[in-house]
Amino acid sequence: MSNDEALLLESAQACIDEARAAGLELLLPREVPLGGPRAMPVLRVLPNKHRHFVGAWCFADAFGPTSLRGGPGMDVPPHPHTGLQTWSWLVDGAIEHRDSAGFVHTVRPGGLNIMTAGRGISHSEYSSADTDVLHGVQLWTVLPSHERGREPWFDGLDAVPTASLGGGVTASVFVGDFAGASSGVGAYSPLLGVELRLLAGTEAVLELRAGFEHGVLALTDGVRVDDVQVERGAMAYAAPGREALVVSAERDAIAILLGGEPFEEEVVMFWNFIGTDHDEVAAAREQWMRERAAGTDARPRFGSVVDDATPPLPSPRLPSVELLPRGRAKRRG
Numbered sequence: 001m002s003n004d005e006a007l008l009l010e011s012a013q014a015c016i017d018e019a020r021a022a023g024l025e026l027l028l029p030r031e032v033p034l035g036g037p038r039a040m041p042v043l044r045v046l047p048n049k050h051r052h053f054v055g056a057w058c059f060a061d062a063f064g065p066t067s068l069r070g071g072p073g074m075d076v077p078p079h080p081h082t083g084l085q086t087w088s089w090l091v092d093g094a095i096e097h098r099d100s101a102g103f104v105h106t107v108r109p110g111g112l113n114i115m116t117a118g119r120g121i122s123h124s125e126y127s128s129a130d131t132d133v134l135h136g137v138q139l140w141t142v143l144p145s146h147e148r149g150r151e152p153w154f155d156g157l158d159a160v161p162t163a164s165l166g167g168g169v170t171a172s173v174f175v176g177d178f179a180g181a182s183s184g185v186g187a188y189s190p191l192l193g194v195e196l197r198l199l200a201g202t203e204a205v206l207e208l209r210a211g212f213e214h215g216v217l218a219l220t221d222g223v224r225v226d227d228v229q230v231e232r233g234a235m236a237y238a239a240p241g242r243e244a245l246v247v248s249a250e251r252d253a254i255a256i257l258l259g260g261e262p263f264e265e266e267v268v269m270f271w272n273f274i275g276t277d278h279d280e281v282a283a284a285r286e287q288w289m290r291e292r293a294a295g296t297d298a299r300p301r302f303g304s305v306v307d308d309a310t311p312p313l314p315s316p317r318l319p320s321v322e323l324l325p326r327g328r329a330k331r332r333g
Helices: 003-022 277-292
Strands: 025-027 030-034 040-046 057-067 075-081 084-092 093-099 106-107 113-118 121-127 133-142 151-159 163-165 167-173 193-198 204-206 215-220 223-225 228-230 237-239 244-249 253-260 266-271 273-275
Touching: 003 025, 003 093, 003 121, 003 228, 025 057, 030 057, 057 084, 057 215, 084 093, 084 106, 084 193, 093 113, 093 151, 106 113, 106 151, 113 121, 133 253, 193 204, 193 244, 215 223, 215 244, 228 237, 266 277, 273 277
Parallel strands: none
Antiparallel strands: 025 237, 030 040, 040 057, 057 133, 075 121, 084 113, 084 133, 093 106, 093 121, 113 151, 163 167, 167 193, 193 253, 204 244, 215 237, 215 253, 223 228, 223 244, 266 273
């Protein structure tokens, strides 16, 4: 290990210890590529080593701000999903969504793309040609077992309700109820999703539902939660029982507040498939690979993405061992 790596680990551990002292859990992201051959790097904080879900939120990728001049941008060819909802929220730029249910929608800052995969859907996502800078977050929620067989659907919103928290702090509520603003978006478990924008030097007291667990995901540097520094792409997690958090900004900052009732089901997550057990996701993978090979006229489960002739992405290989279901947090001990 180099001296620089040792210093980074020491600094990360100090932040984790500081969060623990404040009654929080600091989740650190890892950088991963997103999409096909021209993959864009993202910071993935969920699922995390020890924390798999926050409510039903089971996946969170923060990306940007990234200049697309000379870079790939969002370039994700057709690929499948089962058993979940995807949520796309942008701070800057535009992303075009197309899917096999026939929907097309371009999401821009202040709007929202929500895709309900249900029993199976395929879709593609590309940053728009007029995007110079891309910045935002992509989220997933796991559907309860009794909803995972539902028909796929999509909703594209151009605006969501907003609220002022005073003192230069604004909230955009894309799911749930917060600060007097209520989103009418359909969710399949009790959820909260809010973008927070803070001017430099401001702070806000976030009133929380005690029965929810919550996470504050920083989309920029300069975010502090209960005076704990949360770097871009990281998340401060608060267990059920907390009734308030204080979020502050050292500079103009943006964060995402996520929350929900603890999701008590255990699921298997593999690539873009969510199921009850190994056999269910293995069957979904096999079906996708058969349909991908069969061509556009023989895709009964996942369908063909409307007006997108790009070759669909192949699924990664399943591991040689059985995938075991996991719950909201890693079992310790």
